[in-house]
Amino acid sequence: MEQTLSVRQDVRAELGAGERLLWSGQPRPGMALRPTDVVQIPFSIMWCGFAIFWESLVVKANAPGFFILWGIPFIAVGLYMVAGRFFFEAWQRGHTRYAVTDERVLIVSGGFSRRVKSLGLRLLPEVTLLEQRGTGTITFGSAGTANKWPGMFTGWPACNAAAPYFERIEHAREVYQLVRRAQAEAATVQGA
Numbered sequence: 499m500e501q502t503l504s505v506r507q508d509v510r511a512e513l514g515a516g517e518r519l520l521w522s523g524q525p526r527p528g529m530a531l532r533p534t535d536v537v538q539i540p541f542s543i544m545w546c547g548f549a550i551f552w553e554s555l556v557v558k559a560n561a562p563g564f565f566i567l568w569g570i571p572f573i574a575v576g577l578y579m580v581a582g583r584f585f586f587e588a589w590q591r592g593h594t595r596y597a598v599t600d601e602r603v604l605i606v607s608g609g610f611s612r613r614v615k616s617l618g619l620r621l622l623p624e625v626t627l628l629e630q631r632g633t634g635t636i637t638f639g640s641a642g643t644a645n646k647w648p649g650m651f652t653g654w655p656a657c658n659a660a661a662p663y664f665e666r667i668e669h670a671r672e673v674y675q676l677v678r679r680a681q682a683e684a685a686t687v688q689g690a
Contacts, residue, residue, distance in 0.1 A: 594665075
């Protein structure tokens with residue numbers, strides 16, 4: 499209950515005068531595997547393995563310091579791709595809040611800094627629901643190549659190739675229907 503209250507309070511700070519909060523929530527915490535990991539995990543293991551192998555050869559050969567230093571960033575990237583990205587994404591989800599109001603959809607995220615994404619209900623593009631075991635993801639945008647798997651590029655900091663989405667939320671179908679109803683009501687108010 500405290501977590502829900504905290505989420506509501508965090509989101510309420512972003513509401514405008516007279517704006518009504520219809521729903522608030524956050525992603526399911528913890529680490530998650532995505533469909534894209536079928537490709538990303540083997541690639542990241544090969545990258546990291548090769549970087550470590552190359553670095554070990556350079557060190558054993560007593561190569562100049564430049565060559566030793568050259569391999570360190572490749573190892574760091576490899577370690578991030580193999581394991582670090584899972585921790586980073588879990589941390590990001592822990593600092594993300596979602597809301598639906600009578601006017602818009604909000605995505606509030608942050609950890610080091612606060613970022614607010616606001617999508618007006620009347621202007622929302624395609625809204626897509628993807629249900630998984632126990633949770634779901636609602637995507638606000640077209641299902642183009644980059645958007646087929648929400649979060650495809652979130653493993654890289656500051657990379658936002660996918661459309662905005664509510665990821666891994668409980669009762670996703672109910673929230674999806676709420677968004678559709680709120681869209682219809684917003685269109686009716688605009689037409690009146």
